[in-house]
Amino acid sequence: MQEFDELRKQAKTEAENTVSLGALNDVRAKFIGKNGEITALLRQMKDIPFEERASFGKKVNDLKEEVSAIFEKKERELKEKEREDRFKKEAVDITLPGNAVKVGGAHPLNIVKNKIIDAFCGLGFEVFEGPEIDSDYYCFQALNIPKDHPARDMQDTFYINDNILLRPHTSPGQVRTMENKKPPIKILSPGRVYRADDDASHSPMFHQIEGLVVDKGVSLCDLKGLLDTFVKLIFDEDTKTRFRPSYFPFTEPSVEVDVTCCKCHGKGCGLCKNTGWIEILGAGVVNKNVLKMSGIDPEVYSGLAFGLGIERIAMIKYGISDIRTLFESNVRFLEQFDRR
Amino acid sequence: MKIPFSWLKDYVDIDCSAEELEAKLFSCGFEVEETLYFGEKIDKIVTCKILKIEKHPNADKLSVCTVDAGKYGTLQIITAATNVFEGAIVPVALDGSTLFNGEKIRKGKLRGLESCGMFCSGEELGITDDWYEGASVHGILIFREDLPLGESVKDILGIGDVIFDVNVTANRPDCQSVLGMAREVAAVLGKPLKMPDLSYNTDAGVSTLKTVKITDDAFDLCPRYKGRLIKDVKIGPSPEWMRRRLFSMGLKSINNVVDITNFVLLEIGQPMHAFDLRDLEGNEINVRRAKKGEKIITLDEKEFKLDENNLVICDAEKPVALAGVMGGLNSGIKDDTKDVLFESARFARDNIRKTSRTLGQRSDSSARFEKGVDYLSQEIGLKRALNLVDKLGCGKIACDEYDLKGEQFKEKTIETTVDKINGVLGLDIAADTVKNILERLDFKVTLDGRNITVIVPLYREDVEGYPDLAEEVIREYGYDNITPTLLKTSAITAGGRNAEQKSAEDLKDLLIGYGYNETITYSFVSEKEFDLFGLDKSRLIRILNPISEDMAIMRTTLIPSLVRAAVYNINRQNYDGKLFELAKTYFAVSGDNAELPEEKEVLCFAAFGEKEDYFSVKGVTDGIFAAFCYGKEIKYVRSSEKFMHPTRSADIFVDGEKVGLIGQVHPDIVAACGADKAVFVGEIRIDILKKHFNGKITAKQVSKFPSVERDLAVITEEDVLCDDVVSVIKRNGGKILEKVSLFDVYRGNQVAMGKKSMAFNLVFGSDDRTLNVKEVDDAIEKILKNLKSELNAELR
CATH class of the missing domain: 3.50.40.10 (Phenylalanyl-trna Synthetase, Chain B, domain 3)
Incomplete structure (x- = not known):
């Protein structure tokens, strides 16, 4: 049985000396393959006396299993090593810059607009966008601004002809909605508006959002509640509002709404001119004449309206000092804002 | 409206400071935009008597005066003024004093002699003859009276009033006067108004x-x-x-x-x-x-x-x-x-x-x-x-x-209820309080239970009904008493953006995801822009009174605006950029604009920079159609727009309807705008795109059977388009052809000059069985035969 020991030893040595899976397969074939040396031993069976055949066969099989185990062990080792080598080769410098998928961004005015819309949509407001070029009736008369009212002077409003003009505010949205919808009405009317003004704080084209509620028994207290909720969402939780009496032809009573300065929180700073307050919008209880003209009975329903300039809010929120920056399309300026 | 504090005091016994009054006025609707303290800065200017005037030994034009400044003693003052004389009483600014304009005066030497201060002119005290006779004289103000010496000139001249610049709203013309403001001050302070003296004597002989x-x-x-x-x-x-x-x-x-x-x-x-x-x-x-x-x-x-x-x-x-x-x-x-x-x-x-x-x-x-x-x-x-x-x-x-x-002027009477007034405010102010406030404002009030009858003073033409009365009440009652409520009597409404508004936002999000930055440009352009871009002017809308010719015409396309925006960036070293805008374009319906114009929303986008080409903008439109018009037939047809590059631009059709265009802007036009870089744009009409949005979606089961893939490289003439080949493949691939996609275009060594090789990946499959090789081979054969006959395309 010296031959058996020799084969075992030989197989073990050769297996241990292999460095690759391919070489290991060759060695494996050499010993236990179809024509392998150990396999060949079985073929000697016919020359073995019958009574010894069983024990010989068992010995050969034992040897074959033993050698197979050696090869399997070696194979596991080699596979493990190969994987290690592969991972080593695949190693990356995990600190190199990523492959940028450059994302664009929304315009700061639309970011603010969407925040406002989202705030009011949660309170049950719909969005209505009316035409930007509108008639004298919708822009003025239906809002209780009759012909010859000082607010309609040529230097303020852009005219296409005597009757058609670029809307100077989003308030026509109020009228168009009331004409087409029965209360309860809760709408926002955002969009572009136009006035003949051009300097660091005025642009000939700018954006407003008009809000309107018409229902039974709505009051100035509700206006306060709505605007309090809204300013907290736009600025921050601590923001407070203040009403000041004012005058607009389409609301009565009318108020000017101030918020606590978002920069100094009411202590006084350059932004709020040391008053602690910043004026952000005009609002009021819808004038009875306006309701009547739009076909709503002012003895049954009452309305609230507010209108704000999106530029103003955006400029306060982002600390923008010149309104013209918003319309220059400079990509380095536009890239600074939230992605949406 | 400017109102002097002192003048108000003639009509109301004001017992608070100017600052307190300012705050009270603010709370009742009169914002003081500016408070001017007249002569506020004047300090340490006192009366003195000139005792002796001598010539300055070192200067012809200066005099040396010895003055008696009362408790400040005898001082030496050097002056260049020639209207002073011995015995005159004049104002002198002492060492460390301040003039009307804030200028500080210190003692100092003039040509070797010390001057302990400076005599003042009327101008240096901020006054003219209208304030004090003699103040406008050229030279030093000389007092007419025999005044005590060393006393404050500011006090003697009565300088130091506070002047409020009040912002009066357009509905309150009655407050555009001292008396009008005094009425408001009296009401807010709860004091009686003292009317100006209106009495006079007449002469019976004059008629x-x-x-x-x-x-x-x-x-x-x-x-x-x-x-x-x-x-x-x-x-x-x-x-x-x-x-x-x-x-x-x-x-x-x-x-x-x-x-x-x-x-x-x-x-x-x-x-x-x-x-x-x-x-x-x-x-x-x-x-x-x-x-x-x-x-x-x-x-x-x-x-x-x-x-x-x-x-x-x-x-x-x-x-x-x-x-x-x-x-x-x-x-x-x-x-x-x-x-x-x-x-x-x-x-x-x-x-x-x-x-x-x-x-x-x-x-x-x-x-x-x-x-x-x-x-x-x-x-x-x-x-x-x-x-x-x-x-x-x-x-x-x-x-x-x-x-x-022309008519008899009668006071208006408003009959209403306390509840209506409270209803506007959302408060429950007691009837007596309402009456009291209105009476303070000069209204005549009769209260009968909850009914209230109010006679409006003639000067309050703005007051017409109970909402106006509500405003009067809350103005005096205080806006701080408005307590926030959230529409407690109102019905609940669903709210939110409608489907159309949502899809516009989705579209913008897609562009943002593609790396585009949203911009906003003016809705009006110059007429020259129409000429430069060769745009149709038949439905142009002109502004009658534009700020300038550059903002005179309502735009009919956003492309010129975005080309300008691209050029603006390129000229400011922002060499790479992607911009988009979703906005309206405007078209006249009739020549005289008797009807409202049509407003059509468009999406426009522009890309510029080294990495951009025709395919970067086509990638955007491909993506838009994949996202919003899944399964619709999209066709790109060479565009004939004059402002576009003649061979790198396309009109886009969705199910046969033109929805927009993409491509490179004509280099001549970009050059005329001021840059020599390529600018790529796309413009999509939202109203048309909307018509082709995905409708109701019914999910299709994905086949359980394996599909067969074949790659096909064909050589064609240079002018054969990818779409031409794809369309032949699709027409001849039979029902089993599921998908065709181009994966390579090659020109070079193994392809003859003037020709190109396009490689396509074809996927065959069936929902109900595994395909056999022969039917796929037959399909490929048919495809190749027709590619040859229709396009003279050869298998590579």
């Missing part, structure tokens, strides 16, 4: 009615005209107290009669006019519309040609005043005027405004009338003027007057 004939032929434009005669007028200077009042409001004193009209304008808010009676032809006044072509030369010597829209005050022959705007040069007050006719009238606000605008002529009077003058002011104004005439002793007041009225 307006017997001397002058006044007629009003335009009651619509002049609903009230009062006229009163003053005889034997002595024109002269006004007293100092009156001149000081005018001075503090920025007005220069002219003479007693003119000053009285100006004083009444400021105090009562009634513009008045004074005619020299001898200039009134026929001793007549006639109020009427001007005749077309009629002319007038106003007091400031400007000539105006008038028409029927202008109201004029005429004598028997000619216009003598442009009503409410300015008097005529032919009838003004002169130094030797003997008899004066005072006019106190109400003119229609809008007419004065129109006349003032169209003629380009403005005055304090027209500015006041434009804001609106109430019915009560003609009466009070004239009375106050007569009171001043009497007080100043400048003439004999007629015992009667003209008071022409």
Whole structure:
């Protein structure tokens, strides 16, 4: 049985000396393959006396299993090593810059607009966008601004002809909605508006959002509640509002709404001119004449309206000092804002 | 509106500081925009007597004065002034003092001799002759009186008033005067209002009615005209107290009669006019519309040609005043005027405004009338003027007057309930409190249970109904008492954006995901832009009164704006950029714009920079269609737009309808805009895209059977398009062809010149079985045969 020991030893040595899976397969074939040396031993069976055949066969099989185990062990080792080598080769410098998928961004005015819309949509407001070029009736008369009212002077409003003009505010949205919808009405009317003004704080084209509620028994207290909720969402939780009496032809009573300065929180700073307050919008209880003209009975329903300039809010929120920056399309300026 | 604190105090016993009053006014709707402290900076300027004047030994033009400055002792002051004399009492700014303009004065040496301060002129004290006679003199102010020495000049001259610049809203013209503001101050402080003295003595021998004939032929434009005669007028200077009042409001004193009209304008808010009676032809006044072509030369010597829209005050022959705007040069007050006719009238606000605008002529009077003058002011104004005439002793007041009225002015009565007033506010203010507040504001109130009857004072023309009363109440009750509620009586509504508005936001999000930055550009462009880009001008909308020619036309496409934006960036070293805008374009419906124009929303995007090409913008539109128009037929057809690159641009069709275009902007146009880089754009009409949005989606089961893939590289002529090949493949691939996609285009070695190789990946499959090789081979054969016959394309 010296031959058996020799084969075992030989197989073990050769297996241990292999460095690759391919070489290991060759060695494996050499010993236990179809024509392998150990396999060949079985073929000697016919020359073995019958009574010894069983024990010989068992010995050969034992040897074959033993050698197979050696090869399997070696194979596991080699596979493990190969994987290690592969991972080593695949190693990356995990600190190199990523492959940028450059994302664009929304315009700061639309970011603010969407925040406002989202705030009011949660309170049950719909969005209505009316035409930007509108008639004298919708822009003025239906809002209780009759012909010859000082607010309609040529230097303020852009005219296409005597009757058609670029809307100077989003308030026509109020009228168009009331004409087409029965209360309860809760709408926002955002969009572009136009006035003949051009300097660091005025642009000939700018954006407003008009809000309107018409229902039974709505009051100035509700206006306060709505605007309090809204300013907290736009600025921050601590923001407070203040009403000041004012005058607009389409609301009565009318108020000017101030918020606590978002920069100094009411202590006084350059932004709020040391008053602690910043004026952000005009609002009021819808004038009875306006309701009547739009076909709503002012003895049954009452309305609230507010209108704000999106530029103003955006400029306060982002600390923008010149309104013209918003319309220059400079990509380095536009890239600074939230992605949406 | 400027209001001096001291003047307010004449009518209300104000017991709070200027700062406290400012806060109270703010809370009731009168924002003080600026508080001016007149002479606030003046400090350490005192009276002194010049004891001795000697020539300066080292300077011809300087004098050395020894002065007695009372408790500040005897001082040496060097001066260059030549109007000083020994014994004169003058103001001296001591060492460490401050002048009106804030300039500090220190003692110092002048040509070797010490000067302990400086004598002051009227200007250095911020005053003129109107404040103190002699203050306007060239040189040092010399006091007329024998004053105590070393005393504060500021106190002696009464400098140091506080002047509020109040923002009065357009609905409160009644507050455009000292008296009007005093009414509000009295109400907010809960103090009585002391009316100005309106009493006067008349001369029984002087009659307006017997001397002058006044007629009003335009009651619509002049609903009230009062006229009163003053005889034997002595024109002269006004007293100092009156001149000081005018001075503090920025007005220069002219003479007693003119000053009285100006004083009444400021105090009562009634513009008045004074005619020299001898200039009134026929001793007549006639109020009427001007005749077309009629002319007038106003007091400031400007000539105006008038028409029927202008109201004029005429004598028997000619216009003598442009009503409410300015008097005529032919009838003004002169130094030797003997008899004066005072006019106190109400003119229609809008007419004065129109006349003032169209003629380009403005005055304090027209500015006041434009804001609106109430019915009560003609009466009070004239009375106050007569009171001043009497007080100043400048003439004999007629015992009667003209008071022409187009209608009887009656106080309005509002009948409502306390609950309605509270309803507007959302509060529950007690009926007595409501009554009390309204009475403080001069309303006459009768309370009957919850019913309330309110008589509105004549000067409050803005108050029409209970909402106005609610505003009056909350103004005084305090806006701080408004407690926030969230529509507690209102019905719940669903709210939110509609599907269309949501998809617009989704579309923008897609562009943002593709790396595009949203921009906003002006809706108007210049007409030159239309010419440069060769755009259709047939439905152009022009602005009648644009700010400039660059913003005169409403745009019909966003492409020029975004090309300009790209060029703007390129010229500022922003060489790479991607921009988009979703906005409206505008098209006239009729030539005269009798109807509202059409407004069509478009999405426009532009890309520029080294990595950009035609395919970067096509990638965007491909993505939009994949996301919003899944499964629709999309076709790119070479565009013939003049402003686009002739071989790198395409019109896009969705299911056969043109929805927009993409490609490179014509290099000549970009060059004309000021850059030599390639700019790529795309524009999509949202209204058309919307029609092809994904409808209702029914999910299709994905096949369980394996698919077969084949790659096919075909060689074609250079001008054969990818779409041409794809369309042949699709038509001939049979039902089993599921997908065709291009994966490579090759030109070079193994391909002949002028030809190209396009490689496609074809996927075959079936929902109900595994395909056999033969049917796929047959399909490929058919495809190749037809590629050859239709496009002369060969398998590579």
